[in-house]
Structures are given as structure tokens and as C-alpha cells.
Amino acid sequence: MDKNSERNGLDGQEDDSVLETGVPGLDDILGGGLTANRLYLLEGAPGTGKTTIAMQFLRIGADRGEAVLYVTLSETARELRGVARSHGWNLDGIELREMLPSTDALEPDEQYTMFHPSEVELGETTLKILADVEQIKPTRLVFDSLSELRLLAGGSLRYRRQILALKQFFAGRQCTVLLLDDMTAMEHDLQVQSIAHAVIRLEQLNSDYGAARRRLIVAKYRGREYRGGFHDYKIIRGGLQVFPRLVAAEHVAPIEQLRMPSGLPALDTLLGGGIEKGTSTLFVGAPGTGKSTLAVQFVLAAAQRGEHAAMFIFDESLNTLRTRCQGLGMDLAPHLASGLITVRQVDPAELSPGELVQAIRDVVTVGQARVIVIDSLNGYLNAMPDGRFLIVQLHELLTYLGQAGVATLLVGAQHGLIGTQMQTPVDASYLADAVVMLRYFEDSGSVRQAISVVKKRGGAHERSIREFELRLGGPHVGEPLRNLRGILTGVPVPVDDPASKPMETAPT
Incomplete structure (x- = not known):
């Protein structure tokens, strides 16, 4: 974990128990949960899920037989039960206390004349809260929300x-307090943040297209280590799903470098025997050159060896993939049925980067996948709300997969069809351990394809450019194209063509 822990403010206790929040991903970020008997601040704009987290926090306590209390100054008990029903919950075991102004407050006789309303209402509200705490003696308490208390x-x-008075009151009562703040004040102050033992902030990002992206950050946590930075989350029926940011350094493990053949002898020769476990390979080229088909070839070879493989596809549907592969004689159906191959179609407008990384981690840890395909990097780029951080996240992901002994296959489509001015929207060539380049070229009035390996770390590979074709039965790698020069320009010429030789100058 990141060493973002603050080492001060331990309140003199050495052995502090930790309470689970009811949100597993959040517990992972917090290093296990919330230190018991402290005061915490959960802040975020309306609609970010504060009430949902609060209910999950109380429900897990109630399920364990603890006395828990929800104090609301903003929503009615009926509204809170409606929120619970939307998630399929009931609030049995949770004490609800409404501190809302009564309808009598609207009557003229109830208007204060001698004292300011805040002087009376704040005192009355505080006394009611303290009386309920003394009676119920909760171990977990949620106070919703601070904006009303700020107005009072x-x-x-x-x-x-x-x-401060509330913090001192709860200090000796073995109660963990969660304060909710909807940040509706005109000026956001840091007063409560300085008082709270930890601060968790929820944010919602609304893009021009697609679903809203939500993320959270732990702004402070006294005396504990936690994972810093932003973490994606989403709200579904059943509560919050939090996707902790991937830190590859937390998953270091020794691996054995074993080659994984593709099932095509000529391709394995080109790659120096195949690809290695724990490495990443980038297939790059113009659209239609066969990059995805090559990736499927490695997936099928892994399934035929009895190993699990997973594909995350952005650019085509599962039906299109199956139909295309079946037309080439590469039948995925038996391996999809057996579970050796899993394919997930990714919608970048709906899936956050954190959720995508978590899905990849799940197929590795739970599904034991040994081959991962990301098709394509162009779609992966579109899944990022800010493309500047794509390379950083991709680096963490590839490092994690490498340390897990997974062979990662990346597909990158270049802009353009032919020539030397091919451009890639995401330059991941320096991150990949091997780069396989596919090209179109013209020859005798026909468009042909070529394949070559331009980079491979940790092993020798063939330097020649070979012909590549998609035939019935799958991809076919031919013999080296030694009779042509300038294949990568797209318009090669025969080696023995006099026009292709440099002109000799007469001696002076």
C-alpha cells in the first residue's frame, strides 16, 4: 500500500480494533476498515452515495448484533426506508431518529422573537441526539447531515x-461516528476535516456522453496506512461497488519464464519459439491486417493446452467475433462452453477504468486465466476519462499481469492503411515486451500482407519480413519475402530491379 498514513493523533490507544464498513472495496482501500470509536467524515455532493455507504456501515453492525443508530436531519424515515428497499434491504435492527422541524414551526406563534432561531433549535436538536445516544448506547452512529447542523x-x-463538543461526548462511549456532509455550503470549510479521524470524499464526474463516472479518495486517515489516490466506484442494486486502484508493487511474486507456442510453426519461428508467460505482446497494424485473428490464435492454442484465456473486446460484438472466427475455421464455441475461453464485450461509455481493471484481476485470480487479450488499445483509450493517464494505468496493469505469470496480448490499430506514415493513437510499444507489426503492401496489382517482429525482450527472434495471409483454417505465415525491398513503404520493388539500386556516379 501507499505510505500515506499519518502517524499522529493516535489518541493514546495502541491496540485499536477495526470495523468493516460493509463495502469490501472500501475496506481494502482503508487497510481493513475504520478504527473503532473514532469520528469520521464522509463528504460528497448529493447523489454520490453517502446515504448508501452509511446504511451499509450500519447494516453490517446490526447483522452482528450491535446497537446502531441513524440520526437524520435532512431525510424522513420513510425516505430512508425507500432507499433501503431500492437496494433490496430492510432496516431491521437499525434505530432511526428524525430530527426534522415539525409543521408547527411554520405557525406564527412558533416564530422566535427574543432569541435567534439557531440559539434555540441547535440546543434542542443536540439535547435530543444526546438523549437518544444515552438511551440506545449505539456502537455505530450515522449523523445525516452536517449541512443542517451548520445552518442551525x-x-x-x-x-x-x-x-468538537460532539467528538468529546462520543470519545468515552465506545461509539464509532460517521458524519455525512453534502457539501452544499457556499464555501467549503476544512474545520470538520481537521477534527475528523479520517475523511472520505465522493465525487461524480459527468461527461458529455455516457454514464456518470464516480470516484472516491481518502483525504486523510490518522494512524493507519491506506491506498491513496482516486478509486472508481459505482452504485448498483445492493450497494456500492468500489474498485481499488491497482498497485502492481503489492503483487510481486516469482514466476517461471515458459514459452507459450501459438500452434503455427512459422509464427513461433518468427517469435523465437513463441511468447513467454509474464510478458506482454503488442500486435500493431492497419485495420483488417489480422491483428485480432492472431490474438485469437494464441487464445485457442492456450485452450487446447487446457489453460484458461480471457478476451476483453471493445471494437466488435461477441457474435461478430464468433462468426468471423468460425468463417476462418477457428471455432471458439467448444471452449466458450467449457469455460476455458471467456469473452467480455466492453462498452467504454458505461465501464469505468477501475471496473475494467477489477474485471481483469478477477479473471486472473478467480478464473486462473493465463492469457489475456485487450482488443483494442483504441477502445481502452476511450474508456479513460482523461487520456493523459492511460499509459500510467496501462503500465501498472501490464506489470501486475506480468508478475502473475500471465501472457498479455494487446491489439493496437494504426491510423492509415499503407505507407510509412502510419500513426498509433496510443504509443504502447515501449511498454510491451514484444511488438509484432503487420502491414499491407502492393505487389503486381494485388494487396498483400506482411508480418514481422520488430522488438522482443529477453530472447532472439527472426528479423525477416514474412508474408501473412488469412486463410480457411486460420492465419498463415509464409516464407521470408527476400525478393522484395521496401515492403514497409507499402510499394516495394524487386531486389534485382535496376531502378531499386542506388545510382553510381562517375569518378571525377
């Missing part, structure tokens, strides 16, 4: 003193 206080000084 009437001023920043009185508000801060009220929060």
Missing part, C-alpha cells in the same frame, strides 16, 4: 465548537 449553528465558530 448560524456561524462558523459556533459550528466548530459544536462538532
Whole structure:
């Protein structure tokens, strides 16, 4: 984990128990959960899931027989039960206390004349809360929300003193308090953040197209190690799903470098015997040159050896993939039925980068996949809300998969069809351990294809350029094209063509 822990403010206790929040991904980020008997701040704009996390936090306590209390100043108990029903929950075992102003407050006789309303209402509200705590003696308490308490206080000084008083009140009562703040104040203050033992902030990002992206960050956590940075999450029926940011350094393990053949002798010769476990290979070329088909060839070879493989496809549907492969005689159906091959179609408009990484981790840890295909990097780029961080995240992912002994196959489509000015929107060639390049070229009035290996770490490979074809039965790698020069330009000439030889200058 990141060493973002603050080492001060331990309140003099050495052996502190940890409470689970009810959100497994959040517990992983927090290093196990929340230190018991502390005051915490959960802040975020309306709609980010604060109430959902609060209910999950109380439900796991109630399921274990703890006394738990939900104090609401903003929503009614009926509204809270409606939220619970939307997730398929009930609130049995959770005490609900409404601290909403009554309808009598609208009557003229109830308007304060001698004292400011905040002076009366804040005191009454606080006394009711403390009385409920004394009666119920909860071990977990949620206070929703601070924006109402801030309004009741009437001023920043009185508000801060009220929060400090609440913290001191709960300090000796073996109660873990979760304060919710919807950040609706005109100016966001840091007063409660400085008082709270930990601060978790929820954010919602609305793009021009596609679903809203949600992420959270732990702004501080006194006395514990936690995973810093932003972490994607989503709200589904059943609560929050949090996807902790991948840190490859946490998953270091020794691996054995074993070659994985493709099942095509000529291709294995070109690659120096095949690809190695724990390495990444990039297939790059113009659209239609056969990059995805080559990746499928390695997937089929792995399944035929009894190994699991997984494909994450962005650019085509599963039906299109199966139909295309079946037309080439590469039948995926038996291996899909047996579970040796899994294919997931990814919609970059709906799937966040964190959720995609978590899905890849799951097929490795749970599904024991030994080959992973990401087709393509262009689609992966579109899944990132900010393309500047694609390479950093891709580096972490490839490092993690390499340490897990997985062979990763990346497909990258270049802009253009022919010639030397081919451009790649995502330059991942320096991250990959091997780069296989496919090209179109013209010859005798026909468009042909060529394949070559331009980079391979950790082993020798063939330097020649071979002909490549998609035939019935799968991809076919031919003999080296030694009779042509300038294949990568797209318009080669025969080696023995006088026009292709440099002109000799007469001696002076």
C-alpha cells in the first residue's frame, strides 16, 4: 500500500480494533476498515452515495448484533426506508431518529422573537441526539447531515465548537461516528476535516456522453496506512461497488519464464519459439491486417493446452467475433462452453477504468486465466476519462499481469492503411515486451500482407519480413519475402530491379 498514513493523533490507544464498513472495496482501500470509536467524515455532493455507504456501515453492525443508530436531519424515515428497499434491504435492527422541524414551526406563534432561531433549535436538536445516544448506547452512529447542523449553528465558530463538543461526548462511549456532509455550503470549510479521524470524499464526474463516472479518495486517515489516490466506484442494486486502484508493487511474486507456442510453426519461428508467460505482446497494424485473428490464435492454442484465456473486446460484438472466427475455421464455441475461453464485450461509455481493471484481476485470480487479450488499445483509450493517464494505468496493469505469470496480448490499430506514415493513437510499444507489426503492401496489382517482429525482450527472434495471409483454417505465415525491398513503404520493388539500386556516379 501507499505510505500515506499519518502517524499522529493516535489518541493514546495502541491496540485499536477495526470495523468493516460493509463495502469490501472500501475496506481494502482503508487497510481493513475504520478504527473503532473514532469520528469520521464522509463528504460528497448529493447523489454520490453517502446515504448508501452509511446504511451499509450500519447494516453490517446490526447483522452482528450491535446497537446502531441513524440520526437524520435532512431525510424522513420513510425516505430512508425507500432507499433501503431500492437496494433490496430492510432496516431491521437499525434505530432511526428524525430530527426534522415539525409543521408547527411554520405557525406564527412558533416564530422566535427574543432569541435567534439557531440559539434555540441547535440546543434542542443536540439535547435530543444526546438523549437518544444515552438511551440506545449505539456502537455505530450515522449523523445525516452536517449541512443542517451548520445552518442551525448560524456561524462558523459556533459550528466548530459544536462538532468538537460532539467528538468529546462520543470519545468515552465506545461509539464509532460517521458524519455525512453534502457539501452544499457556499464555501467549503476544512474545520470538520481537521477534527475528523479520517475523511472520505465522493465525487461524480459527468461527461458529455455516457454514464456518470464516480470516484472516491481518502483525504486523510490518522494512524493507519491506506491506498491513496482516486478509486472508481459505482452504485448498483445492493450497494456500492468500489474498485481499488491497482498497485502492481503489492503483487510481486516469482514466476517461471515458459514459452507459450501459438500452434503455427512459422509464427513461433518468427517469435523465437513463441511468447513467454509474464510478458506482454503488442500486435500493431492497419485495420483488417489480422491483428485480432492472431490474438485469437494464441487464445485457442492456450485452450487446447487446457489453460484458461480471457478476451476483453471493445471494437466488435461477441457474435461478430464468433462468426468471423468460425468463417476462418477457428471455432471458439467448444471452449466458450467449457469455460476455458471467456469473452467480455466492453462498452467504454458505461465501464469505468477501475471496473475494467477489477474485471481483469478477477479473471486472473478467480478464473486462473493465463492469457489475456485487450482488443483494442483504441477502445481502452476511450474508456479513460482523461487520456493523459492511460499509459500510467496501462503500465501498472501490464506489470501486475506480468508478475502473475500471465501472457498479455494487446491489439493496437494504426491510423492509415499503407505507407510509412502510419500513426498509433496510443504509443504502447515501449511498454510491451514484444511488438509484432503487420502491414499491407502492393505487389503486381494485388494487396498483400506482411508480418514481422520488430522488438522482443529477453530472447532472439527472426528479423525477416514474412508474408501473412488469412486463410480457411486460420492465419498463415509464409516464407521470408527476400525478393522484395521496401515492403514497409507499402510499394516495394524487386531486389534485382535496376531502378531499386542506388545510382553510381562517375569518378571525377
